[in-house]
Amino acid sequence: MTAPPIGNHLRRMRFDHGQMTQQTLAQAVGVTRQTIVALETGRYAPSLELAMRLAGVFGCGVDDLFFWNGTQPESATRKNQ
């Protein structure tokens, strides 16, 4: 199973927010606890909707919670320069 090229700070954010449990976070965003586990272990990249829901729970932006972990496409790299 190939890991998606998107990393996240979910685990750290949970602990920073009163040691929130995976179950509590799962209920807050409407997914199963197993999906939170999959996200935290980097095996699953969420939809934009779920990413925004998660960011909403922690009161931060999607960019603060998720980051690109793979190689940038060449065109994107050129644009950023």
Place this chain on the structure above:
Amino acid sequence: MLKVIGFSAAALGLGWVLAWISINYGVSTGWIGAAVLLGWAVAARLRWERLKQHGADPSGPERVVWHRLASAAIGCGHMLTSLAHPSIDLHVGSGNSLATDSWTILAAIVVSALVFHGGDRERDERDRGFAAAGLRVSYTTLIVELLILLFFLGFAPPDLRAPFSHFFIANLLIALIVISALAQYLAQLIAYARDAQAAAGGEQ
């Protein structure tokens, strides 16, 4: 993954054994299948409740797939064994218990589904992804099966097609649908198993 394949094989084998006993010894075995299915449903629920304490339990949607796989595999094993004897009349009250056995197993599937009821069964986007992969496998399986059947019905020599009455073909079509469903649940659970395997080194 081996667990999923082994479980399917065991459930298929159970369905085969039940029909085989029924055909060869004239004993009604549907109630045995029903008892095994119900017993397994209760045991699985209790086991998953224990695993929940360690956070290692399957999600609600995955539990539902396990139940569907068990049901489809037992039903499939039973149906295919019955259909392998085209000379046997599969109507209810035709001197054998195969039809009533099938209906008894079907009733047990409904009751055992209720045993699973109670957990959160709503799929989230990850479950929907696995379900979509399962549906693709199911669709492909069904199309391949139908193509084989169509060619057989159209081009096989008449003596080979002789036992294929409308009633037999109707039962065969049900069996093909059950096989494609079985392929779907198998693919879904393999996807869950691969995911869990990848998480084995992950953190809680």
